[in-house]
Amino acid sequence: MIFSVVKTICADQWRYWLRTKVAATVLLLGAILTLAALVVNAFHIEEAAHARDHFQTEAEERFKAQPDKHPHRMVHYGHYVFRAPTPLSVIEPGVDTYTGNAIFLEGHRQNSAMFAEQRQSAGLTRFSSLTPSFLALVLAPLFIILIGYGSVSREREAGTLTLLLSQGTTRWQLMLGKLLALITASGLFLLPLLLACFYVAFSSESVLVVLLFSLSYAVYFLLWAAVVTACSALFEKSSVSFTMLIVIWMAACVLLPRIGSSVATNAAPSIGKLEADFKVVEKLRSLGDGHDVNDPAFKKLKENLLAKYDVDSVDDLPVNFRGVVAQYSEGRQAKVLNEFAENRMGEELEQAHIARQFGWLSPTVSVRAISTILAGTSLETHHRFLREAEALRLEFVQGLNKVHVEKLDYKLDMNRNASEEAAEKAVVDADNWALLSEFDFKPEAANTRISNALIYFLQLFVWVCITTLLLKAAVRRLNP
């Protein structure tokens, strides 16, 4: 009986929406937008995945197809690595939209799109792309407000609330009926997302991750439906409840996430790209020029090597001293580059953690954190991509340097600029280019991602408790 009354009230609310053109239009528009964003994004991701496979294969083939060359020329020829989009990035592209998914690997440098775009994107790019997650986190609550702000206050304003309550309908039944109607209406926005999740669950993604991902969005929609219903009951006039809800939406979905980013940037400031690049260059210079065997920075290396092989001149060494210097220099440079990169990533991560603390003030921030972490499109995953790409870079550069050390005669090497003929002799066989390891980046394991997202699930749980209390207060204050 109790649930049957709730169902009846829910059904009538739906009947009202369907017979009111504005509400029906909002519902239809919201559902179409979500579906369209999902389809467009899915095509985009699919295309990106194919392009990534194509370019990755092409880059490897072109590298291997290089003719006999000086190995150091291959170090500078470089190689591209691409990061495949994760299955859930169809819904939540996360930081991928502005960090890029390709890195050019070459000697003596760590190239990364991240350093160029991360700071600008925090404030701008997130708002410009109509991704399914953006629609769900920012626009869907607005649609829920538009259709639900008058669900209870309309009854009070029209006077039907008195008649309804005098029929023996309890305040809880009325509120739950209205809430159920709004939840099912929100389902129109959620359904395309859930279908996409269902599809993803059959791909390579962990089912538990997909379930938790879907759950976070479902709870988020539930929270908004409850807040809208509660406000509609708390305020006597529809106009007041609408204004209050818009203020709440502005704060939760627009202002607090941006304030979070600004606070994070100020609380954990980081130096700009140019400044960082100058510092890196300055530090690298102090390590010596790896192309010049006579650089004083390698004097000790030379002495140790001569002593080791018990010879008087580098000409008598059984290895190519120029290659040894390149190898030694690359190793030291990589340490410096990694040190700077780790500092930079640490700063970014600290900023991200500070910004995510705003999840205690806005559920939008909590769900966004959960969404990006579980989808494998978070900053942490991007940093992992950078580290793995750097490991591959060092491996392939040092692999070429090893070829330089072992397979190219030192005298031929030093004489390479004497003539065209000498240059042609200072090469190694193209078979040596088959040293590239396959790069197949995968996001963190499901357990790691879930464990990283736990704190934000806690934030969401706190929001569920707060909203339940709000709903209880609204029921208590619901008077005709």
Next chain:
Amino acid sequence: MQINSVICANALTVRVDDRTLLDNLNFSVGKGEVFALLGGNGAGKSTTLKTFLGLMKASSGSATVLGHNATTYPNDVQKSVAYLPESVTLYGHLSGLENIRYFLSVAGVAKSDDDIFAALRKVALQEDSWHKALSNYSKGMRQKTAIALALLRNAPVLFLDEPTSGLDPAAIDEFNALVSELAANGATIFMVTHDVYGACQVAHRIVLLSNGILTGSFERIGDAPIDTEAVHAAFAGRKA
């Protein structure tokens, strides 16, 4: 008319913030009685009605209906009464028939379409309007729809808030006849109104309310209506 206490106010007092809306009301209404609470604007009529419906809480004393305390057990009261609001506020997006079905459904009352049609015919609501949206109804048609709903509730107690307000004379006569018929069949009717003439025509007892205090009582003797002049004088005098 039998005098068993169906509705009872016992030292009923309602305060909201610092204002006393009802002050120590004492009365009882028996089974089959038509009881009219008469008062001007702001006298406390609607507060009394809402308190008996369990929509407002008594600050002290009690308001009971069929032995259920309306403050502590509002749902028990609401399940056993039918209420006809002043400005009949049904849903404009639904037809008269849909409104009745909806309110019966939330009240947990199962009625067949035949029962509903019979009730609509009894209140003389034209058949061609049953399926039209309520937003196209006149006030009288809305009133009839609400009365049909009240009839279908088969409630032993009816609370009516300014039931004849805005109705034309013919509709008022029809309504009064219906109220009398219901009372004759054992229904207890509690109405609040400021229509002295109408109350005198239909009520077995009239109680005057002013500023939340009961100020007078008139009772029908035999079948003759209550003396309109006497009630009017008391009502106007008190107001003056």
